[in-house]
Amino acid sequence: MSEKIALVTGAGGFIGHHLVDHLIKKGRRVRGVDIKSPEYAPTSAHEFKLLDLRVEKNCAIATAGVDEVYHLAADMGGIGYITTSHAAIALHNTLINVNMLKTARENSVKRFLFSSSACVYPQYLQTKPDVTPLREDDAFPADPEEGYGLEKLYMEKLCQYFTEDWGFQTRTVRFHNVYGPLGTYDGGREKAPAAISRKIAGLPDGGTIEIWGDGQQTRSFMHVDDCVEGIFRIMQSDYDRPLNLGTDELVTVDELVDLVSQIAGKTLVKRHDTSRPQGVRGRNSDNSRLREILDWEPRIMLRDGMVPTYRWIADMVTGGRGEVHVPASQAAE
Numbered sequence: 278m279s280e281k282i283a284l285v286t287g288a289g290g291f292i293g294h295h296l297v298d299h300l301i302k303k304g305r306r307v308r309g310v311d312i313k314s315p316e317y318a319p320t321s322a323h324e325f326k327l328l329d330l331r332v333e334k335n336c337a338i339a340t341a342g343v344d345e346v347y348h349l350a351a352d353m354g355g356i357g358y359i360t361t362s363h364a365a366i367a368l369h370n371t372l373i374n375v376n377m378l379k380t381a382r383e384n385s386v387k388r389f390l391f392s393s394s395a396c397v398y399p400q401y402l403q404t405k406p407d408v409t410p411l412r413e414d415d416a417f418p419a420d421p422e423e424g425y426g427l428e429k430l431y432m433e434k435l436c437q438y439f440t441e442d443w444g445f446q447t448r449t450v451r452f453h454n455v456y457g458p459l460g461t462y463d464g465g466r467e468k469a470p471a472a473i474s475r476k477i478a479g480l481p482d483g484g485t486i487e488i489w490g491d492g493q494q495t496r497s498f499m500h501v502d503d504c505v506e507g508i509f510r511i512m513q514s515d516y517d518r519p520l521n522l523g524t525d526e527l528v529t530v531d532e533l534v535d536l537v538s539q540i541a542g543k544t545l546v547k548r549h550d551t552s553r554p555q556g557v558r559g560r561n562s563d564n565s566r567l568r569e570i571l572d573w574e575p576r577i578m579l580r581d582g583m584v585p586t587y588r589w590i591a592d593m594v595t596g597g598r599g600e601v602h603v604p605a606s607q608a609a610e
């Protein structure tokens with residue numbers, strides 16, 4: 278059987294970088310595309326093209342001659358970025374996504390995976406910290422996150438229509454907050470695990486950490502190694518409707534801060550700033566359908582995943598002098 282050729286868009290970004298490595302391990306020949314070069318480490322893609330995927334002809338170049346498209350490129354970021362950039366995000370992602378889907382079909386790509394988000398879920402179901410985990414069917418009646426979430430939801434439907442009307446094979450994955458090494462940790466697009474790690478790495482023992490919101494809001498966080506394994510499994514499956522990809526290990530933001538402080542070996546004072554963006558009050562993933570379809574689900578516990586994540590960010594922040602206090606339960610690993 279000849280080697281399958283996979284395109285990873287957003288290969289210069291966080292998940293894309295890890296996915297390139299993972300697909301190569303799975304025997305794929307990988308083409309990576311991004312508007313920027315990989316920021317923190319060289320890519321292992323067999324071929325890497327710098328292309329602006331808002332432009333249709335560039336999407337046609339990217340998708341030419343490939344079997345599978347893992348479409349991750351997007352204008353995205355944490356809650357600080359997505360709540361202040363509705364117009365840019367909606368415009369850029371609409372152009373990228375429509376052109377990618379259209380040209381992939383025209384180039385007879387066999388399978389197209391769209392990276393959607395838990396931000397498609399209705400805000401009215403995410404109003405309390407002890408939130409009921411979100412099931413795939415909860416997405417309608419719709420009330421998604423403005424801008425970013427609304428565009429993702431529309432794109433999910435466009436993938437569904439391409440499949441139903443034209444038999445074009447699509448897969449749609451709703452990621453829940455992904456963290457790990459090589460993720461954006463500063464500049465305004467960082468998400469909570471990376472932002473909190475960066476802040477803690479820069480503080481002395483006994484220092485004061487600024488936390489957005491009152492710290493009681495909840496999330497579940499997925500390590501990037503689970504994310505790329507899940508992406509690969511979903512792409513190989515026969516399931517063409519949206520699927521959650523996340524953990525159901527619900528923690529408060531304060532608990533995340535305590536965990537990272539412990540990993541860093543620092544005792545810190547918390548200062549909550551409720552004027553900063555909080556997003557939904559609580560969000561968790563219901564993995565029933567994922568388990569049913571894949572007989573698999575993400576399994577890396579937050580405590581285990583945050584050790585290498587904090588270590589990488591602390592090294593970046595301190596120029597390699599980041600000290601990590603590995604909890605006793607992990608010392609032997």
Ligand code: NAD
Pocket residue numbers: 286287288289290291292293310311312313328329330331348349350351352353354369373392393394395451452453454455456461468
């Ligand atoms: P990321 O920002 O690290 O990677 C996205 C990449 O897309 C970047 O490298 C960026 O340069 C590239 N890109 C942006 N505009 C482009 C353009 N016009 N042409 C070509 N490339 C362009 O983000 P990520 O965390 O790796 O996210 C990957 C995908 O997963 C995105 O679609 C995102 O919406 C989705 N997602 C991520 C999370 C998460 O927690 N990381 C959660 C939900 C959904």
Ligand code: GDD
Pocket residue numbers: 353354355356357359394395396425452453454455467468469470472473487488489490494496530553554555556557
């Ligand atoms: N970013 C950030 N920075 N968040 C902080 C900080 C901080 O310094 N301190 C506390 N938080 C809180 C936020 O107020 C929010 O309540 C929570 O941590 C999570 O914030 P993010 O990680 O930025 O985003 P999110 O979980 O609300 O949404 C993210 O996940 C979605 C998928 O689940 C975003 O990255 C979306 O783009 C993504 O689709």
